[in-house]
Amino acid sequence: MWRQINLLGRDRVLSEKIRPRLREKRGFLLTGQHGIGKTALLEWSAEQAVGKVAFVSATWTVKEIMMAICLGWKLEIKNNDGVVVSKSKYQVAWMEQEILQQSGCWLFVDDIHLVQPSVIRRLKILRDRCHIVAAGVPPFKKEELRRLLWGLADIRIKPLPKAELTRIATLVAPLVASRTPVPEAVNAARGNPGQLMHAMRGEVTPDTAKVKGEEIDISPVLMLVLVCVMCTRYIAIGLESTSLYMLGGLGMGLGLVFRFFLFKGMKT
Ligand SMILES: Nc1ncnc2c1ncn2[C@@H]1O[C@H](COP(=O)(O)OP(=O)(O)OP(=O)(O)O)[C@@H](O)[C@H]1O
Ligand SMILES: [Mg+2]
Structure with a gap:
């Protein structure tokens, strides 16, 4: 959706935190509650990164991730006889062999909080060879995941001000044929663009519903x-x-x- 209306209200985080890191080829971690705009910012970052870029979701299988990396980094995969094979014949071992020979490429990983141990193991090996940019909902409870992310700058994505949400809602309204009044949707969203999209489609999240990552302090x-x-x-x-x-x-x-x-x- 952000592609149709542009990424609004994130100028500061883009210019002060994300762009410099992309320029200096340093990995980072985008964190924040569900719907706050992590995927949107991660996709934007992947489009701006210079060089070989791959975009994956940590929820995918090892094979799917390896495939996306090979295609994103435009690698030629060879079988055990050294013959280049077509995409449909790719095997994890052959892809892994080729991927591990690369250096300085970009790997964008979405939904890192949902990562499986088998994927963590692969990402750990890649951590020293490529620039990893990840996005997820904290807290990251798995010790292995914390170790993988250790040292990556944590960029916390905050809720958007009402004025920005109103701008987004006004632009989105004709696209989703929304019948929800803009001020009502903006109020229901509480600074969260993901919730705003739900509200615009008429699926208002009740105020009492607890958003994961938004713990109540008692x-x-x-x-x-x-x-x-x-x-x-x-x-x-x-x-x-x-x-x-x-x-x-x-x-x-x-x-x-x-x-x-x-x-x-x-x-x-
Ligand atoms: N700054 C923005 N400007 C315009 N649209 C935005 C912005 N941020 C997010 N959106 C839109 O809001 C919706 C939710 O954003 P997104 O999917 O990036 O959230 P998320 O943090 O990745 O959520 P989740 O944790 O559930 O994956 C998407 O449709 C996205 O295009
Ligand atoms: Mg997301």
């Missing part, structure tokens, strides 16, 4: 509850009320149990 509430419980105990001492004091103690105990499960939940 720590201030927890702190307030604990302070109240502690106050209860002091009040109980002042009133010399044993039952209130015990109730405060019980509250503290429950708070600690809740904290234990909360931290456990955060680690998984």
Whole structure:
């Protein structure tokens, strides 16, 4: 969709963060919540990169990824007898052999948070030979993935201001034959162009729906509850009320149990 209306509202991140890295041939990582525009920025970057460029999704199979790399980098694949074979006969081992001989090429990997171990292993080998630009939704929980991405500059894609979303919505409206009023769609989008597209098509995401990568911070509430419980105990001492004091103690105990499960939940 961004190709039809142009990439709007991203001038700053493009000029200050993405373009310099593309020019200096340095890899980077685009992160942000679902629908924020990572794929759009990754595709734009791939079109701007100079040299041999391949664009893949981490959700593809190893063979599909290897194929896309061979085609993107325009490699000639030879079989065990050294004869160049046609695309339909490509085998992973032959492609891998040719790919590993390359250096300084670009590899753009979308949806890196969904990568499988077999793909991580291949990407790890490529990490030192080509410039990797990846996009995904944090947190990256797999240790292997964190190691693969370690050292890549993290460019966090933020929600767009209302004015930019309004511009996008106005341009998109005739393309998707939208009957949703622009201000309504912009409000429902909450800065997220992906949600804006849904809203324009009439599929408004309810406000209560939690977007992955957009965690709710309940720590201030927890702190307030604990302070109240502690106050209860002091009040109980002042009133010399044993039952209130015990109730405060019980509250503290429950708070600690809740904290234990909360931290456990955060680690998984
Ligand atoms: N700056 C922009 N200007 C115009 N359109 C945009 C912009 N950013 C994103 N879009 C459009 O919004 C939609 C969602 O963007 P995109 O698919 O890039 O999000 P995403 O972060 O990759 O989402 P996901 O995590 O679900 O893959 C797409 O149709 C895209 O073309
Ligand atoms: Mg995407």
